[in-house]
Amino acid sequence: MGMTLDFSILLRFTDALALGLWTTIKLTVLCIVLGTSLGFVIGLLRSSGNAFVRGLLGLYVELFRGTPVLIQLFWIFFCLPLILGVEFSNFVSATIALTLYMGAITSETFRASLRSVGREQMDACVALGLPRAAQIVNVILPQAVLRAVPTLLSNAVSLFKESALVSAVGMADLMFIGQNISNNTARPVEVLTVVAAIYFVIAFPLTRAVTVVEQKLLRKFSA
Numbered sequence: 754m755g756m757t758l759d760f761s762i763l764l765r766f767t768d769a770l771a772l773g774l775w776t777t778i779k780l781t782v783l784c785i786v787l788g789t790s791l792g793f794v795i796g797l798l799r800s801s802g803n804a805f806v807r808g809l810l811g812l813y814v815e816l817f818r819g820t821p822v823l824i825q826l827f828w829i830f831f832c833l834p835l836i837l838g839v840e841f842s843n844f845v846s847a848t849i850a851l852t853l854y855m856g857a858i859t860s861e862t863f864r865a866s867l868r869s870v871g872r873e874q875m876d877a878c879v880a881l882g883l884p885r886a887a888q889i890v891n892v893i894l895p896q897a898v899l900r901a902v903p904t905l906l907s908n909a910v911s912l913f914k915e916s917a918l919v920s921a922v923g924m925a926d927l928m929f930i931g932q933n934i935s936n937n938t939a940r941p942v943e944v945l946t947v948v949a950a951i952y953f954v955i956a957f958p959l960t961r962a963v964t965v966v967e968q969k970l971l972r973k974f975s976a
Contacts, residue, residue, distance in 0.1 A: 760943050766934050773930030774951060780926065781913045784848060788855020788912070789905060793897075795856060796863030797889070810860075817857035823918050826850040830922045847919040851912060858908050859901075866901040867893065903967035910959045914952060927951060 763770070799810050817825060830846040841849070883891070898905075920929035931948035935941040 792859025
C-alpha cells in the first residue's frame with residue numbers, strides 16, 4: 754500500500770521556509786554582485802598584454818570552472834581556515850566560494866564580450882586621446898555589459914540553483930531548512946517536493962526572461 758501524501762503539514766513551517774528562502778536570496782544576490790564585479794576585472798586583466806597575469810588568472814578560472822562547486826565550498830570551509838589560522842562562519846565561507854565561482858564563469862563571459870567590441874572603436878578612443886580609464890568606463894564597459902547580459906543572467910540563475918549546496922556546511926538556507934523539516938516530520942516527499950517547487954517558481958521565470966532579453970539583444974545588434 755502506497756503512502757498517503759499530506760502537504761498540509763507544511764503549513765506549520767511556512768515561516769521557517771520563508772526564512773530559509775530569504776537567506777538563499779540574500780546570499781545569491783550578494784555573490785552575484787561580488788562575483789560579477791570580480792569577473793569583469795578578471796576578464797579585463799586577461800585581455801591585457803602581461804603573460805604572467807593572463808596565465809595566473811587563467812589558472813584560477815580553469816580551476817573554479819573545472820572542479821565541483823561542492824568541493825570548492827568544502828575546501829574553503831574546512832581547509833582555508835587551517836591554512837590562514839582564521840575561523841570563517843558558514844555564511845562567509847559560502848560567500849567566498851560562490852563569489853569565486855561566479856567570478857570565474859562570468860570572467861569568460863566578459864572576456865568574450867570585450868573581444869566583440871569593435872577594434873575601430875578602440876582606435877577612435879586613441880585618436881581622441883581618451884585616457885585608458887575613460888576608454889574602459891565610457892566605451893568598453895557599457896558595450897561589453899550589454900552584450901554579456903543574457904549570459905550573465907543565465908549565470909545568475911545557475912548560481913541561485915547552486916546555492917543549495919551551502920546547506921552541506923550547515924548554513925540555514927532553503928535547502929537546509931527543508932532537510933531539517935523532512936527529518937523532523939518523516940515526510941521527505943512532501944517537504945522536498947515543495948522545496949523543489951519553490952526553486953522552480955523562482956528560477957523558471959528568470960530563465961524565460963533570459964530568453965526574451967537574448968532575443969531582443971540579437972534583434973538590436975542585427976539591426
